[in-house]
Amino acid sequence: MEASQGGTGKMVGAQVRRVEDPRVLLGKSQYVDDLDLPNSLALAFVRSPYAHARIVSIDAAAAQNQPGVRLVLTGADIAGAIKPLRVEYEPAKAPTHKPCDWPVLAQDKVRFVGEAAAVVVAADRYAAEDAAGLIDVEYEPLEPVSDVEQALAADAPLVHEEWGDNVMQTLQAEIGDVAKAFQEADCVVSERLTTGRHMALPMETRGCVASFEPATDTLTVWSSTQVPHVLRSHIALVLDFPEHHIRVVAPDVGGGFGQKGHLFPEEAVSAYLAHRLGRAVKWIEDRRENLSASLHAKQQAVQAELAVRQDGTILGIRGRFVGDVGAYSEYPWGSAFEAGHAASSLPGPYKTPAFSFEAVSVATNKTTIGVYRGVGLPIGVLTMERLMDLAAHKLGLDPAEIRLRNMIRKEEHPYTTIIGAEVESGSHRESLQKALDILGYQECRAEQQRARAQGRYLGIGIGCYLEGTAPSSAAFASMGLNLGGYESATVRMDVAGKVTVLVGTHSHGQSHETTLAQVAADELGVPLADVKIIEGDTNAVPYGMGTWGSRSAVTGGGAISRASEKLRNKMLRIASRMTEVPDDDLELAEGMIRRRADTTPLMPIKELAHRVLVQAGSLPRDEEPGLDATAHYEPPPSTHANATHIALVEVDSDTGQVTLLRYIVVEDCGTIINPTVVDGQIQGGVAQGIGTALYEHALYDENGQFLTGTLMDYLIPTAIDVPQVEIGHIESPSPHTPHGIKGVGEGGAIAPPAAIANAVADALAPFEVRVDAIPLTPERVLGWIEQRQAAA
Amino acid sequence: MAATQFTEYQTIRVRVNGHEYEREVPVRRLLADFIRHDLGLTATHLGCEHGVCGACTIIMDDESVRSCLLFAVQADGAELQTLEGLADGDKMHPLQQSFWDNHALQCGFCTSGFLMSAVDLLNKNPRPSEEEIRHGLSGNLCRCTGYANIVKAVQAVAEQSQS
Ligand code: FES
Numbered sequence: 010m011e012a013s014q015g016g017t018g019k020m021v022g023a024q025v026r027r028v029e030d031p032r033v034l035l036g037k038s039q040y041v042d043d044l045d046l047p048n049s050l051a052l053a054f055v056r057s058p059y060a061h062a063r064i065v066s067i068d069a070a071a072a073q074n075q076p077g078v079r080l081v082l083t084g085a086d087i088a089g090a091i092k093p094l095r096v097e098y099e100p101a102k103a104p105t106h107k108p109c110d111w112p113v114l115a116q117d118k119v120r121f122v123g124e125a126a127a128v129v130v131a132a133d134r135y136a137a138e139d140a141a142g143l144i145d146v147e148y149e150p151l152e153p154v155s156d157v158e159q160a161l162a163a164d165a166p167l168v169h170e171e172w173g174d175n176v177m178q179t180l181q182a183e184i185g186d187v188a189k190a191f192q193e194a195d196c197v198v199s200e201r202l203t204t205g206r207h208m209a210l211p212m213e214t215r216g217c218v219a220s221f222e223p224a225t226d227t228l229t230v231w232s233s234t235q236v237p238h239v240l241r242s243h244i245a246l247v248l249d250f251p252e253h254h255i256r257v258v259a260p261d262v263g264g265g266f267g268q269k270g271h272l273f274p275e276e277a278v279s280a281y282l283a284h285r286l287g288r289a290v291k292w293i294e295d296r297r298e299n300l301s302a303s304l305h306a307k308q309q310a311v312q313a314e315l316a317v318r319q320d321g322t323i324l325g326i327r328g329r330f331v332g333d334v335g336a337y338s339e340y341p342w343g344s345a346f347e348a349g350h351a352a353s354s355l356p357g358p359y360k361t362p363a364f365s366f367e368a369v370s371v372a373t374n375k376t377t378i379g380v381y382r383g384v385g386l387p388i389g390v391l392t393m394e395r396l397m398d399l400a401a402h403k404l405g406l407d408p409a410e411i412r413l414r415n416m417i418r419k420e421e422h423p424y425t426t427i428i429g430a431e432v433e434s435g436s437h438r439e440s441l442q443k444a445l446d447i448l449g450y451q452e453c454r455a456e457q458q459r460a461r462a463q464g465r466y467l468g469i470g471i472g473c474y475l476e477g478t479a480p481s482s483a484a485f486a487s488m489g490l491n492l493g494g495y496e497s498a499t500v501r502m503d504v505a506g507k508v509t510v511l512v513g514t515h516s517h518g519q520s521h522e523t524t525l526a527q528v529a530a531d532e533l534g535v536p537l538a539d540v541k542i543i544e545g546d547t548n549a550v551p552y553g554m555g556t557w558g559s560r561s562a563v564t565g566g567g568a569i570s571r572a573s574e575k576l577r578n579k580m581l582r583i584a585s586r587m588t589e590v591p592d593d594d595l596e597l598a599e600g601m602i603r604r605r606a607d608t609t610p611l612m613p614i615k616e617l618a619h620r621v622l623v624q625a626g627s628l629p630r631d632e633e634p635g636l637d638a639t640a641h642y643e644p645p646p647s648t649h650a651n652a653t654h655i656a657l658v659e660v661d662s663d664t665g666q667v668t669l670l671r672y673i674v675v676e677d678c679g680t681i682i683n684p685t686v687v688d689g690q691i692q693g694g695v696a697q698g699i700g701t702a703l704y705e706h707a708l709y710d711e712n713g714q715f716l717t718g719t720l721m722d723y724l725i726p727t728a729i730d731v732p733q734v735e736i737g738h739i740e741s742p743s744p745h746t747p748h749g750i751k752g753v754g755e756g757g758a759i760a761p762p763a764a765i766a767n768a769v770a771d772a773l774a775p776f777e778v779r780v781d782a783i784p785l786t787p788e789r790v791l792g793w794i795e796q797r798q799a800a801a
Numbered sequence: 802m803a804a805t806q807f808t809e810y811q812t813i814r815v816r817v818n819g820h821e822y823e824r825e826v827p828v829r830r831l832l833a834d835f836i837r838h839d840l841g842l843t844a845t846h847l848g849c850e851h852g853v854c855g856a857c858t859i860i861m862d863d864e865s866v867r868s869c870l871l872f873a874v875q876a877d878g879a880e881l882q883t884l885e886g887l888a889d890g891d892k893m894h895p896l897q898q899s900f901w902d903n904h905a906l907q908c909g910f911c912t913s914g915f916l917m918s919a920v921d922l923l924n925k926n927p928r929p930s931e932e933e934i935r936h937g938l939s940g941n942l943c944r945c946t947g948y949a950n951i952v953k954a955v956q957a958v959a960e961q962s963q964s
């Protein structure tokens with residue numbers, strides 16, 4: 010770990026209340042729909058009712074004549090003006106990847122229910138939606154591709170004709186001798202799994218406001234986005250508009266969890282219209298649009314095998330993951346990402362000598378798949394952890410024991426995994442052991458036996474994972490994707506010695522105004538209240554990558570630490586001249602320049618700030634004026650967090666209902682910046698993971714018709730469904746990052762499907778059901794029980 | 802369907818957070834849109850506009866209601882309270898304070914709805930059990946927090962008022 014040189018280290022690790030809360034609690038926060046610009050027009054999109062259809066004609070005459078309607082545009086109208094969203098990978102790195110065009114308004118055909126075919130611009134949203142209802146689109150329905158099996162059949166209809174088939178990308182790898190491992194194994198277990206089609210479902214839907222100011226020739230887009238600079242660059246690209254005349258502002262963002270990390274067709278259309286009309290326009294998505302036309306996630310069909318020795322030692326793993334990516338590719342990252350991420354995560358924290366996988370991403374006529382908290386990991390971890398339980402069962406080993414035997418040990422760090430990742434530090438066995446202790450594992454097993462005797466079915470399920478957080482630029486480059494993993498920050502001190510931090514991450518609930526301020530406060534030796542964090546305005550903050558991939562604490566924190574270090578060095582250099590104490594004997598702490606050895610205060614920081622910024626004439630001549638510094642921080646190739654989750658469930662064998670009795674997490678995200686915030690991330694992530702495991706499924710019928718268009722159909726957990734998570738912490742700092750920080754944002758959501766599925770399988774062991782699909786809805790679980798009973 | 806049938810207007814009078822408003826509104830204007838865009842009280846949020854998420858919860862004549870399921874004209878003559886009316890100036894209501902103390906919000910989008918539902922819950926049942934709090938708040942969805950800290954925050958206020 011790179012220690013903070015200048016600060017007293019008091020704020021990193023402190024349990025401070027959130028700086029951002031009073032604004033929200035007093036109703037003063039500003040989400041994008043709270044912005045009402047004068048003379049603003051509203052947009053409504055006309056969306057396809059068909060999964061797959063050719064557009065024969067569009068008659069907008071009746072809509073055009075409606076009062077309040079300013080303009081109607083179809084795909085044909087904007088074909089030359091807005092480029093389609095097209096994800097390109099470097100062909101040399103991703104030879105099997107097939108790019109496709111995602112037209113911002115459908116051109117010749119529509120490829121999913123909900124695809125935008127036209128847009129209405131009107132005086133307000135009521136008028137816009139009235140008019141949208143009057144637009145007559147004539148479709149010629151085509152046979153839809155409704156699942157991956159059908160998509161891969163030889164005579165399947167094609168989502169993108171130019172591909173020749175429906176495969177977006179196939180990734181394959183074999184490391185070590187897998188065939189030999191399976192030949193030599195004492196025991197082989199295999200699993201076929203299907204997962205639901207989940208989604209991030211932020212409570213605030215997508216939306217943006219765009220306006221154009223002729224006086225400054227500036228196009229401004231306020232968007233509910235996680236990635237302001239990524240948005241700016243890609244709006245410039247698709248509109249062919251000079252990027253230095255575009256400003257993107259992300260105001261308060263009401264959740265994102267991956268979904269809002271993209272440029273969407275609607276944002277491109279909004280920006281285009283603001284420029285074309287010279288008027289502000291607003292597009293706020295409704296919930297039905299969010300459910301049907303934003304991004305889905307995680308639907309995969311998995312086949313995997315595990316080869317072990319008699320004592321449970323892993324010899325080899327192989328897996329095939331087929332991802333149902335939907336109609337297009339999330340822009341600019343690409344939807345084929347997810348299946349590969351799931352597949353390559355299989356070995357997890359377990360030492361694996363031989364591993365092969367295949368990840369096939371298949372296009373269908375559904376909403377496009379995009380990243381959602383944990384991306385492929387929840388599915389990879391579910392698969393591996395099911396296999397571990399199956400192997401333990403077959404060998405007569407305890408499920409905890411087989412894991413402990415195979416996990417990377419503390420003394421083996423840095424450990425290079427089978428896929429070549431260096432696991433720099435961690436606490437795999439320790440976190441499992443601690444979670445078992447919190448649960449009271451042996452007592453729970455005894456309780457399970459007693460309950461079974463009374464006809465009650467309790468189950469204990471373990472889910473362990475290893476997560477590479479904060480991916481680096483090189484990680485993307487190796488996939489053939491030209492996007493950065495670095496982050497940037499500027500740290501400025503003002504005349505009063507207070508600090509403004511401008512950073513390229515963007516909180517959508519992750520508490521950056523607090524946690525990143527804690528980092529800066531320590532680095533510069535000032536009180537927390539003297540630090541202000543600014544994010545989300547591309548005219549203010551240096552070019553950065555935004556918030557996703559459990560990256561902000563590592564990369565935003567890293568950039569702030571590095572920028573602070575530059576500023577601190579300059580301050581100490583100047584202070585050294587003023588105090589005649591060598592600069593390496595000085596430190597910044599508690600608002601003072603102090604002598605390091607005995608902490609004697611020599612001068613208030615604010616006095617130094619005033620001397621440098623205002624009384625600049627007295628500065629040494631070889632010293633530049635000014636008190637700000639910028640740093641661009643590239644994270645290490647890997648920053649690994651780990652955790653163990655344990656679920657204790659009860660399954661009602663008459664109804665199939667799964668009740669969570671207890672849920673335990675022992676996490677290790679390296680150095681904790683703020684324990685309250687980390688616990689909050691875990692609790693919230695687990696709630697989402699419970700949704701993935703038990704309830705959520707975006708459903709289509711065999712015609713590709715979307716069936717879950719309201720929150721009464723797509724069910725997320727409520728206050729009744731989520732227990733208080735019992736959380737334990739272990740801190741294994743990263744040796745490679747400032748303060749030893751690792752990422753934590755996604756972790757909570759990664760292991761619940763594994764832990765809960767294992768717990769349900771354990772509960773239903775007397776019935777010998779095969780838990781091979783999520784979500785574990787009562788209907789599905791009861792079906793398994795009844796099937797087994799009928800067979801018996 | 803022609804839009805012209807919706808152009809009828811009606812004048813309504815409402816008291817919101819103690820202020821009297823008289824406005825002419827289209828009869829089909831949602832109460833939520835009226836509060837947010839006509840009165841500029843944007844603390845009330847819309848998460849679904851179909852009555853499920855609870856983000857739009859306000860208090861109308863001492864009852865919590867979903868402002869996305871009402872037309873503005875249905876509030877004619879009513880007394881409304883939104884989040885903006887909860888604090889006493891800058892002094893937070895005990896529930897607001899407790900949400901802050903207990904880290905009961907992350908992105909904050911659902912928070913206004915939860916606070917108004919909690920106000921209603923504690924008005925009707927000043928000493929709810931944890932289970933009653935969970936049931937009382939089960940009509941509000943939060944995608945960030947996993948609810949535990951929200952439940953704690955409400956519990957803490959209920960306990961305070963008992964001591
Ligand atoms: S917006 Fe009213 S209940 Fe969701």
Ligand code: FES
Binds near residue numbers: 909942
């Ligand atoms: S805090 Fe984000 S939805 Fe509740």
